[in-house]
Amino acid sequence: MPGAELRDSVESALGRVSRENLSALPPRIADPIRYALEGGGKRMRGMLVLAAYRAAGGTGDASGLAAAVEIIHAYSLLHDDLPCMDDDDIRRGRPTAHRVFGVRPATIAGAVMIPLAARVAHDSVRGLVLPSETCCTIVKVLMQAAGAGGMIGGQLLDLEGEGAALSRDELDVIHRAKTGALIAASLQIGGIAADATGDRLSALVGYGTRVGLAFQITDDVLDVTSSTDKLGKITGRDAALRKSTYPALLGIDGAKKRADDLVGTACEDLRLQRMLTTELEQLAEFIVSRTH
């Protein structure tokens, strides 16, 4: 996996959140939040915040913004696993939060991770000494991605699509929202923090949208081709739930090709804006070539 240094930076920022923002809270709330934040994961979204920030010329420490995005992502996974949602027992090879802490604390912890992320983003912008205007915009983008028009809307559509035959366009709409919204927001936030505007910012967001969709397609492919052991979550689930997926619609090779094409276009657009850094290129390639 590329960008070990980026990943370390995201992990450190999450450690700071755990120490500075959670220590004053009752353990019954802080513990499930910590558990959700410490669950490992690829930290793809946080790394993309940092990579976008640097690609747009940022030179400060934007790791707090990366942490904010990862908090929103962790909240979405935590709620996604709840009995009233996907009802999952395993996440990243560990029991899910509600299995460890109970449904009530897990539900509460998930919901309060949203204002926590807003707070962490706010403090991080202060640390970067950016104008208040930028602070407002970044928090707004983060909240929008976390909101009903973003990944959560997609999550509900996805759950409701179980058992239904969806077209590729319908599937794109769902996954643009479910996975793409937060990934695109990661790029947007990194870009805004480095003062990117106009075509440069659009290219970053476009990269995020395409790479986000490629990420989801690869997830679908791995659900068919990988083992539960390797993936750290139960595979073959999509088929069991009769969910529409990209491999089902396009075949495994067709799905892989679509993901490659999306990543190719994403990188090409950034190249035109002279923002295709090695980090962003490697992250995009990793997203479609990963095996877990």
Add this chain to the structure above:
Amino acid sequence: MPGAELRDSVESALGRVSRENLSALPPRIADPIRYALEGGGKRMRGMLVLAAYRAAGGTGDASGLAAAVEIIHAYSLLHDDLPCMDDDDIRRGRPTAHRVFGVRPATIAGAVMIPLAARVAHDSVRGLVLPSETCCTIVKVLMQAAGAGGMIGGQLLDLEGEGAALSRDELDVIHRAKTGALIAASLQIGGIAADATGDRLSALVGYGTRVGLAFQITDDVLDVTSSTDKLGKITGRDAALRKSTYPALLGIDGAKKRADDLVGTACEDLRLQRMLTTELEQLAEFIVSRTH
């Protein structure tokens, strides 16, 4: 009830949110949010935002900020009613949201009301043409009140206190967080939007903290003295759950006196800062004298 004009202003703002912010969402998410927002209620918190704004000299239309606070309040009630929380069937005389729409959409709708509130507050500050700095601060205060250190922490402590014998101090801590945090934030947000600072802002927040606690004490008293029909929710519940309450600790008259004292001090502090408007005085009196 005092301040019918204030209440109308809050209702109109919530109607605008429903039309402008929710119409683009899938009905499966928008409908439970609308249901939660349209549930009537006293709109006490929204009215307090507006009253504080005016008391501090504000002359614009701050109703969007009032709506933002009411959205957070409605989210907390919606999640509070879920099967994994209080498991309530009735709220304000209507079936609770998860009874109407199902647990999954209700859980999702509740969570996305947090970023929705941030968005509505953001847009409202823009409408008032306040500096970006003020926008940042207001969204931060709102998110803090909605977070784990605020009402949600109190909610969990409250649920966990069921069956335990708590002291008056312990009960105060719970209710300062559970009810007081958002009411104090309402006053704070109204004050900040009107550019109140220093002692003037402190007096507003102090009023909010005291009146918030008085509100909770009155709620406890009504749970003993009122009927289910009148209150629109099931009464006698606290005793059935063996929850520590103010009437249980102080007797009904003692609890009522404590609420009156809190309101008296709250108003006196504002009077010293020349900010005790008729609106704020009447709202405080209503809070302890209400019968539902």
